[in-house]
Amino acid sequence: IEGESGTGKELVARALHTHSARTEFPFVTVNSGNLPHDLLESNLFGHVKGAFTGALSAKKGLFELADTGSIFFDEIGNMPFETQAKLLGVIQERQFMRLGGVETIKVDVRIIAATNVDLKRMVDEGRFREDLYYRLHVITVHLPALRERKEDIPLLVQHFLSKYGGENDRPDLEITPEALDVLVAYDWPGNVRELENVIERAVVLSSGPRIGNELIPDHVRATEQFQMPRIVVPPDGISLKEVIGASERQLIESALHEAGGVQKRAAELLRIKPTTLNEMIKRYGIQSGQRRRVSKRKGQSPAPAKSDSKSTETAQAPLGVDTTRDN
Numbered sequence: 001i002e003g004e005s006g007t008g009k010e011l012v013a014r015a016l017h018t019h020s021a022r023t024e025f026p027f028v029t030v031n032s033g034n035l036p037h038d039l040l041e042s043n044l045f046g047h048v049k050g051a052f053t054g055a056l057s058a059k060k061g062l063f064e065l066a067d068t069g070s071i072f073f074d075e076i077g078n079m080p081f082e083t084q085a086k087l088l089g090v091i092q093e094r095q096f097m098r099l100g101g102v103e104t105i106k107v108d109v110r111i112i113a114a115t116n117v118d119l120k121r122m123v124d125e126g127r128f129r130e131d132l133y134y135r136l137h138v139i140t141v142h143l144p145a146l147r148e149r150k151e152d153i154p155l156l157v158q159h160f161l162s163k164y165g166g167e168n169d170r171p172d173l174e175i176t177p178e179a180l181d182v183l184v185a186y187d188w189p190g191n192v193r194e195l196e197n198v199i200e201r202a203v204v205l206s207s208g209p210r211i212g213n214e215l216i217p218d219h220v221r222a223t224e225q226f227q228m229p230r231i232v233v234p235p236d237g238i239s240l241k242e243v244i245g246a247s248e249r250q251l252i253e254s255a256l257h258e259a260g261g262v263q264k265r266a267a268e269l270l271r272i273k274p275t276t277l278n279e280m281i282k283r284y285g286i287q288s289g290q291r292r293r294v295s296k297r298k299g300q301s302p303a304p305a306k307s308d309s310k311s312t313e314t315a316q317a318p319l320g321v322d323t324t325r326d327n
Helices: 009-018 037-045 081-093 119-124 130-136 150-167 177-185 191-205 240-258 263-270 274-284 310-316
Strands: 027-031 070-074 095-097 104-106 110-113 230-232 320-322
Touching: 009 027, 009 070, 009 110, 037 081, 081 095, 081 130, 119 130, 150 177, 150 191, 240 263, 240 274, 263 274
Parallel strands: 027 070, 070 110
Antiparallel strands: 095 104, 230 320
């Protein structure tokens, strides 16, 4: 199962187990990278009494506990290289020995692994065993990031409202359309997990029946999505070169204003090299005193730049701009 952190990889793993013939048997989760390899192997395969200092009695490992069920390796890319070889042996032979033991133990488990990194790249870099990669890479489930499936956000918000509203004796809580718009506009680098935390926080802090923008964290509300204005070409045509030049000038002046006149920061905002920005400033003759204040209101396009070219003014006059969002 591939996907960024917080996309719900363990939920998918549990769903695979629940809807399989093994649903009545154990589902065991292994945090692959949280332990040093010797302790991780002890947890996976168990050990016999006296296998190491402190092994006062025999102990079953997670593979034995998961027998006839499913074992889920979370973030398998973090598994120590030494342990990867032993895991490969279990997958191939369906048997293993406890640490310090000589008895072979047979197991029947479904192995599900999850990762938030590119395992193939790790193989190419020598950080993940190639043979183990191909053993695991039988059926792949890719989970898209939340920013790639924003149509799911309203459904997830309602689910988390019901969940945490019930836990806090607030079963009838609602979210305002304005607050929902803010949540949909945000890119959610922490994915579903981050969204869940935001809704839980809002439920706990709410004092009325509705959750508004004031209960949305500042870093989420501060997100301002750039909206490209809709341009209607007039019947007599328009100069594409002049429109592009006027737009570039407006964007540069807006970026300089936001950056307080610091060209390096303005270049970062525009995602271009500082040298490129400097060349464009010279090309358009932008002076410090000409930098205008630009409205930050969402959806409002900057005022048209003045031009010495009469043809530019004529071309821009009939230009229709619609800043409403397309649904």
